[in-house]
Amino acid sequence: MSAIKKISFDQTGLLRFITAGSVDDGKSTLIGRLLHDSKSIFEDQLTSITNTTRKRGSEGVDLSLLTDGLQAEREQGITIDVAYRYFATPKRKFIIADTPGHEQYTRNMVTGASTANLAIILIDARKGVLTQSRRHAYLASLVGIPHLVVAINKMDLVDYSQSVFERICKDFAAFAENLNLHNITYIPMSALNGDMVVERGDHLDWYENSTLMDLLENVSIEDDINRKDFRFPVQWVCRPQTKELHDFRGYMGRIESGSIRVGDNVTLLPSGLTSRIKEILRYEGPINQANAPQSITLTIEDHLDISRGDMLVKTGDTPQASKAFDAMLCWLSEQPLDPSRKYLIKHTTHTVKAVISRIDYRVDVNTLDHETVSTLNMNDIAHVGLKVQLPVVCDEYARNRATGCFIVIDESSNNTVAAGMISPS
Structure with missing residues (x-):
């Protein structure tokens, strides 16, 4: 049976998410299940991890090996760094960061979470909310991750009990009240057996909401970027040394937030000088409006002393x-x-x-x-x-x-x- 899937990169968006939890909560197995059941791994990868599983004396396929990148880590059976994986479905592209659960790797989680749209915090259904679970929730709140999924894993080991699930949800919600966490989704699952990861499975009929993959494919991230405040840090001043463009001066960079239109009044910081947008240029040519996170070149109506590190903002909206x-x-x-x-x-x-x-x-x-x-x-x-x-x-x-x-x-x-x-x- 082939596990190869041809991936089209004409996607509607990119979701960056991070997985975190206590040691042995099943983070690597969950990611392996996502990749395997969505047909996002290659046949040689599947063969390799199947062989490694057999060398360890286990049956079947240990899907956690898909995220344990180094052979030495595989031999020890642990994950000791942030493992990044990339995959796509017909609806969306994904970047996954799998972070270690140990307290001494707090910096790894902060690094992985710094650009994430969503965090998945795994909780062992047998153990409930632990100190590590609270720590990872705090870190997710600290770095401002907009969406949080509390994945209550290993439900197969508690007979898929609805009461166990509801108790853990209540405990976590009580702790989350003290943090700036609002958009929280709770999902019961068994990453080992595949229940509620990509497919619903046969054991959680009492749970009426969507699977983890459905949520990842459909969660809206349009509002994750600040759309109000225009912030344009100048990365490069473009002055082509050609006869045709001798007088051209463009300011290149990426819009970090907000949007800009031709004719908008802008203020240069930190100097406080003002001007007006003359042109917005992209590789395909001039455009009338640009939005975060597009990379563009701006020209302005006045000759101001602008260099790398300066920032253009809309006049009246000054940080x-x-x-x-x-x-x-x-x-x-x-x-x-x-x-x-x-x-x-x-x-x-x-x-x-x-x-x-x-x-x-x-x-x-x-x-x-x-x-x-x-x-x-x-x-x-x-x-x-x-x-x-x-x-x-x-x-x-x-x-x-x-x-x-x-x-x-x-x-x-x-x-x-x-x-x-x-x-x-």
Whole structure:
């Protein structure tokens, strides 16, 4: 039997989602089931994992091997990094990030979740809501993931009990009230047997809502991007050195949020100078309107001094341009934070020197308690204050994910050492 499927890339959208949960809740098996039952794996892949399953002395096919990318990881039977997988159905394309469940890999989940539209938090039906479940829910809330699916897995091991499912839903909902989580869907399933993943199966007739795959294919992500506030960080100033285009000056970049039309009044930040949109250009030619997240070239009616790192916004809708701001910071590096040294902050297309001026508190990701600390170590999440050498044009992360986030770079090694989300002062 062939598991090969020809995938058409003329899709209606791209959904990025992350899977998280406690150790051995079945994250890798769930992803393997999604890929297998949607016919999104190749025959040689299926043969390979079948052979590996037999070498381990097991029967059938261990679908979790589809996301355990390294042979050494397969031999140990664990997943120790973020595993990305790509697949598509006739309705949509998908990027999956499978993250480890251990507390010491908090940074991996934050990395995988930073661009996700949706998070799937797996809960073992036998164990219910655990500390790790609460931790992953908190992290999903922290990075502002718009949609959350609580997948109550291994229902086959509790005889597909409706009462068990409802109790876990109630427990999780009580905890979620303390977080900024609103769009939550609860699904009972058995990833091992395939119930309610792609097909409904024969054991959960009492559950009347859609399967996980139906939800993934149809969840609306149109409102996940801020459509109101126009934010255009300038990535490149285009000045062709040709006779025909000698006087052309275009500003290239990606619209991070909002939309723009020819004739709209715009303000250049941080200078505050104003002008009007003259042209909007794409590779196929001029257009009258552009929307996030399109990459475009803009021309304006006035000759302003614009360079990489500047931002164009609509006049009257101006974000803050500040040399000091607060943020939630996730420390990613094995090297601890040194409060006495300078780092680089990369925000949109702008890079500037900065210092972390204070640490207000560190969050215990298991209990959500606030702790007083003097430095940050790998996987720590803290509320901090930052001071930058030049003004940073930014929004609060809760308002605009694209212009409310940044990374911290060690300028001596050029390594990314932290990721931050701008918060109210």
